[in-house]
Amino acid sequence: MKKARVLDVKDLSVHFRVDTGSMFRHDYHTIRAVDRVSLRVHSGETLGIVGESGCGKSTLARAILGLIRPTGGKVLWLGEDLTRLDAESLRKKRRELQLIFQDPSGSLDPRMTAGQIIAEPLRIFHPSMARVQIRERVQGMMKLVGLLTDQINRYPHEFSGGQCQRIGIARALVLNPRLVVCDEPVSALDVSIQAQIVNLLRDLQKKLQLSLIFIAHDLSIVRHVSDRVLVMYMGRVMEVADRNSIYHRPAHPYTQALIESVPIPDPVRERARQQRMLTSEMPSPINPPSGCVFRTRCPYAIDACAVSEPKLEKDEHGNRVACIRAGEWRQEAEKAAADAEDGPAAETDPQEPGGS
Amino acid sequence: MISWHLKNRASLAALVVLVGMVVMVIFGPMISQWDHEIPDWDHYSIPPSLETDHWFGTDALGRDLYVRTMVGGRISLLVGLVATLVSLVIGVTYGAVAGYFGGRLDNLMMRAVDVIYALPFMFLVILLMVVFGRNIFLIFVAIGAINWLDMARIVRGQTMSLKNKEFMEAARACGATERQVIIRHVVPNLLGVVVVYVTLTIPQVILVESFLSFLGLGVQEPLTSWGALVNEGAQELETAPWSLLFPASFLAITLFAFNFLGDGLRDALDPKDR
Amino acid sequence: MALLEVRGLNVSFDTPEGVVHAVNGIDFDLEPGQTLGIVGESGSGKTQTALAIMGLLAENGQAAGSVNFRGQELLGMSAQELSRVRGSKISMIFQDPVSSLNPYMSVGDQLVEVLTHHRNLKRREARERAVEMLRLVRINDPQQRMRQYPHELSGGMCQRIMIAMGLLCQPDLLIADEPTTALDVTVQSQINSLMAELGEKSSTAILLITHDLGVVAGLCDKVLVMYAGEIMESADVHRLFADPRHPYTEGLLRSVPRLDQDQMMNLNTIPGNPPNLLEIPEGCTFSSRCKYAWERCAEKPALELVDDDEEAGRRYKRCHLEELPE
Numbered sequence: 001m002k003k004a005r006v007l008d009v010k011d012l013s014v015h016f017r018v019d020t021g022s023m024f025r026h027d028y029h030t031i032r033a034v035d036r037v038s039l040r041v042h043s044g045e046t047l048g049i050v051g052e053s054g055c056g057k058s059t060l061a062r063a064i065l066g067l068i069r070p071t072g073g074k075v076l077w078l079g080e081d082l083t084r085l086d087a088e089s090l091r092k093k094r095r096e097l098q099l100i101f102q103d104p105s106g107s108l109d110p111r112m113t114a115g116q117i118i119a120e121p122l123r124i125f126h127p128s129m130a131r132v133q134i135r136e137r138v139q140g141m142m143k144l145v146g147l148l149t150d151q152i153n154r155y156p157h158e159f160s161g162g163q164c165q166r167i168g169i170a171r172a173l174v175l176n177p178r179l180v181v182c183d184e185p186v187s188a189l190d191v192s193i194q195a196q197i198v199n200l201l202r203d204l205q206k207k208l209q210l211s212l213i214f215i216a217h218d219l220s221i222v223r224h225v226s227d228r229v230l231v232m233y234m235g236r237v238m239e240v241a242d243r244n245s246i247y248h249r250p251a252h253p254y255t256q257a258l259i260e261s262v263p264i265p266d267p268v269r270e271r272a273r274q275q276r277m278l279t280s281e282m283p284s285p286i287n288p289p290s291g292c293v294f295r296t297r298c299p300y301a302i303d304a305c306a307v308s309e310p311k312l313e314k315d316e317h318g319n320r321v322a323c324i325r326a327g328e329w330r331q332e333a334e335k336a337a338a339d340a341e342d343g344p345a346a347e348t349d350p351q352e353p354g355g356s
Numbered sequence: 357m358i359s360w361h362l363k364n365r366a367s368l369a370a371l372v373v374l375v376g377m378v379v380m381v382i383f384g385p386m387i388s389q390w391d392h393e394i395p396d397w398d399h400y401s402i403p404p405s406l407e408t409d410h411w412f413g414t415d416a417l418g419r420d421l422y423v424r425t426m427v428g429g430r431i432s433l434l435v436g437l438v439a440t441l442v443s444l445v446i447g448v449t450y451g452a453v454a455g456y457f458g459g460r461l462d463n464l465m466m467r468a469v470d471v472i473y474a475l476p477f478m479f480l481v482i483l484l485m486v487v488f489g490r491n492i493f494l495i496f497v498a499i500g501a502i503n504w505l506d507m508a509r510i511v512r513g514q515t516m517s518l519k520n521k522e523f524m525e526a527a528r529a530c531g532a533t534e535r536q537v538i539i540r541h542v543v544p545n546l547l548g549v550v551v552v553y554v555t556l557t558i559p560q561v562i563l564v565e566s567f568l569s570f571l572g573l574g575v576q577e578p579l580t581s582w583g584a585l586v587n588e589g590a591q592e593l594e595t596a597p598w599s600l601l602f603p604a605s606f607l608a609i610t611l612f613a614f615n616f617l618g619d620g621l622r623d624a625l626d627p628k629d630r
Numbered sequence: 631m632a633l634l635e636v637r638g639l640n641v642s643f644d645t646p647e648g649v650v651h652a653v654n655g656i657d658f659d660l661e662p663g664q665t666l667g668i669v670g671e672s673g674s675g676k677t678q679t680a681l682a683i684m685g686l687l688a689e690n691g692q693a694a695g696s697v698n699f700r701g702q703e704l705l706g707m708s709a710q711e712l713s714r715v716r717g718s719k720i721s722m723i724f725q726d727p728v729s730s731l732n733p734y735m736s737v738g739d740q741l742v743e744v745l746t747h748h749r750n751l752k753r754r755e756a757r758e759r760a761v762e763m764l765r766l767v768r769i770n771d772p773q774q775r776m777r778q779y780p781h782e783l784s785g786g787m788c789q790r791i792m793i794a795m796g797l798l799c800q801p802d803l804l805i806a807d808e809p810t811t812a813l814d815v816t817v818q819s820q821i822n823s824l825m826a827e828l829g830e831k832s833s834t835a836i837l838l839i840t841h842d843l844g845v846v847a848g849l850c851d852k853v854l855v856m857y858a859g860e861i862m863e864s865a866d867v868h869r870l871f872a873d874p875r876h877p878y879t880e881g882l883l884r885s886v887p888r889l890d891q892d893q894m895m896n897l898n899t900i901p902g903n904p905p906n907l908l909e910i911p912e913g914c915t916f917s918s919r920c921k922y923a924w925e926r927c928a929e930k931p932a933l934e935l936v937d938d939d940e941e942a943g944r945r946y947k948r949c950h951l952e953e954l955p956e
């Protein structure tokens with residue numbers, strides 16, 4: 001059942017140089033928006049990427065597609081390293097690798113009709129294609145993504161958010177790509193519409209044999225669509241695991257925190273839920289903590305966590321995790337939970353991190 | 357591609373007025389027996405009358421005011437169009453380059469604009485006139501060359517905000533080349549503001565020319581412009597009010613028409629209003 | 631008598647295309663200390679309901695009906711009187727925290743201004759109160775934060791400051807319009823637990839507008855489900871989630887992806903899109919998307935009392951079906 005690997009990203013890094021100085025003095029810093037990220041996507045598979053905003057998900061997506069030049073690392077697409085291609089060859093690869101955006105209406109040119117938007121990739125890559133043929137293909141795409149073909153001459157502002165996202169999906173799929181990166185495709189939509197778009201993406205994936213990278217900040221939606229999930233924090237990979245392990249056996253404290261922060265649509269369970277949420281905020285990317293970047297918010301941090309950056313290592317279930325206490329923090333958590341039930345004495349957790 | 361479907365009736369009327377105005381100043385003088393230079397020795401400073409064929413009257417030198425108003429209109433509109441064209445070409449190129457490439461280049465280019473902006477504009481034009489003499493082409497170029505500053509700023513701002521729009525990145529992600537991105541997405545989205553701004557610049561330039569004429573630095577006699585005519589008329593306001601009334605009305609109507617047209621175009625070019 | 635009594639509230643907007651009926655005759659009560667949730671898809675009229683209560687409708691908007699706040703009728707009140715009620719007795723927090731703060735004023739100055747303006751406090755006193763309030767919303771190092779400007783702070787921090795600002799004058803009613811929608815899940819849960827605490831500890835009533843049912847489950851006592859400007863169902867939170875009576879509520883509940891779901895299957899959806907409010911359909915407004923629609927649905931259903939429980943109070947629904955089919 002082992003499927004062919006289509007994308008193999010190795011140690012990909014994107015660093016930005018920013019100037020935080022004043023008008024009179026420069027003060028340059030390096031932000032490691034993406035730092036040595038490795039990941040694989042197999043044919044027909046969905047890899048989910050989850051993390052808080054600003055953790056580098058979008059930057060990673062764009063670096064994989066070559067829309068941002070990475071600082072280091074490789075992006076092997078069907079064995080070919082995209083980071084070594086010149087601009088023109090890279091541009092040709094866009095036929096195979098496509099992107100769906102977060103902001104449904106912002107990613108559509110307000111001066112173009114739905115038909116013109118969906119036709120754009122065809123006009124770019126098949127400039128000699130006949131008008132009727134383009135029109136037919138566009139109408140076919142519109143049907144495929146659940147739009148009415150008589151809406152072909154409407155402008156984006158005449159569509160709702162969910163419909164705009166359908167136009168964006170049609171545009172991404174019109175060239176028959178093999179990999180589609182969805183950067184928070186449903187975050188801006190209502191739950192009911194979210195469900196429509198998620199189902200649509202999954203149906204299309206099956207129908208068209210697509211590989212997907214699905215990015216979101218909400219673990220429940222990521223888990224819902226993905227075969228495997230990658231958890232990102234401050235540009236680094238914290239954990240990669242299959243969809244069941246990530247929920248039932250989170251190996252990284254940050255994954256645990258993400259699970260705990262998802263609200264449950266059930267008043268009884270939601271109110272009984274143990275909320276050991278992340279109290280402090282993400283540290284500034286200009287000045288990340290030494291050692292484990294999650295240490296300032298990790299309830300299980302020990303002195304050793306500040307010493308060196310934990311490597312991403314395989315655990316006994318074949319999942320990868322970057323935490324030096326991967327094997328033991330869980331017992332501590334369970335013990336704390338048991339204590340909390342015994343009495344209010346253990347209410348203040350001595351490991352609770354202070355604000356940064 | 358622009359749908360000239362002007363919702364606004366006022367702006368459609370304005371367009372008709374402006375076209376009429378252009379036709380009139382071009383062909384108007386031909387239907388009169390008088391010339392704008394040669395005085396009618398029999399009629400100095402007479403009020404409008406049909407018998408003499410001086411429909412707008414004559415000025416103190418006996419020149420026919422109808423013909424002079426038309427000829428002056430040619431100059432005023434020409435100054436407006438040419439100077440605006442000059443500022444359009446310089447301003448759009450400059451602003452688009454600064455906005456599109458951004459960073460250090462943008463910084464440098466916009467500082468330069470700030471510096472030029474700080475120079476006393478009128479003083480400069482006057483200086484040029486004094487040095488090179490009163491040359492009509494110099495007026496066009498001088499006004500245009502200074503008016504592009506606003507255009508550059510507006511185009512730069514618009515380009516910058518366009519550049520950060522997700523649909524630009526979407527086009528690139530679809531495989532569009534830089535050229536295709538500019539032609540398909542940047543230009544059409546700039547067009548709206550530019551067209552609207554042009555309709556605001558033309559009357560502004562016409563006013564500047566009038567002001568220069570007022571200072572006696574405008575077009576040279578016997579050629580004239582609306583500004584020059586208004587200036588002359590104002591001096592004879594008490595004795596010959598018609599010599600102010602006609603050129604001033606033409607000037608005012610044109611300025612209003614351009615403003616209404618600008619408003620209408622703004623709506624017509626916004627896809628949300630179609 | 632309830633703190634807030636809304637009766638037959640209608641909001642309509644004059645637009646070049648015609649009259650948009652955003653809110654169509656809604657009624658509800660809010661008791662002191664209670665948290666009432668309004669849920670529904672975007673465009674269902676949640677925000678306009680809140681803005682009508684606050685008297686902050688856009689210029690082309692018109693509110694009709696009655697909004698009675700502590701015995702005072704708010705609709706038709708003069709702008710001056712309204713603004714007095716606003717800052718001091720009712721406050722509102724918005725979806726986008728960063729842009730709801732004034733970018734040119736430090737956080738401290740904005741907080742202090744609220745108190746000096748509405749409570750006539752001295753600046754020193756006001757500063758102390760503001761710092762205290764920032765501590766209450768769990769902001770570390772409040773003295774330092776007071777000196778900062780909105781753009782220097784994260785979205786979560788700005789939203790906490792907005793909540794602090796909303797609570798400064800100890801209002802009787804806090805209206806929160808999608809307070810966590812623009813924020814990350816982790817920050818969402820921080821803000822939500824803050825709101826939950828507030829709901830428990832203070833006597834401030836909260837009107838919480840959201841499309842996130844998880845948030846409603848955690849925070850609200852009572853829930854209104856809105857669709858196309860009408861109330862479809864209203865009930866206490868426990869009965870609504872355990873036993874939804876309206877097809878729309880059921881659809882909303884089922885379309886939420888559950889983290890604890892092990893099978894990968896398609897989510898239930900509500901097909902189609904909300905109706906165009908320029909031409910609200912005849913009969914049941916939900917009928918074009920309702921999977922149970924039948925002949926009777928061409929006739930408009932009334933909002934009917936379904937159940938009157940001693941403890942949990944009354945619940946209403948607007949649907950011709952007696953029971954939802956299994």
Ligand SMILES: Nc1ncnc2c1ncn2[C@@H]1O[C@H](COP(=O)(O)OP(=O)(O)O)[C@@H](O)[C@H]1O
Nearest residue numbers: 016018033052053054055056057058059060285
């Ligand atoms: N052009 C840039 N210059 C400087 N910093 C940037 C730039 N683009 C992104 N970043 C920074 O990179 C980090 C990751 O951003 P992003 O990829 O947008 O995260 P996410 O997708 O998770 O929201 C953020 O700290 C952001 O500020």
Ligand code: SF4
Nearest residue numbers: 292295298305323324
């Ligand atoms: S390495 Fe230490 S700080 Fe980092 S996640 Fe593991 S226990 Fe927490």
Ligand code: SF4
Nearest residue numbers: 914917920927949950
């Ligand atoms: S009245 Fe009919 S259409 Fe409306 S919700 Fe009930 S069953 Fe559905």
Ligand SMILES: [Mg+2]
Nearest residue numbers: 053054057058
């Ligand atoms: Mg992002």
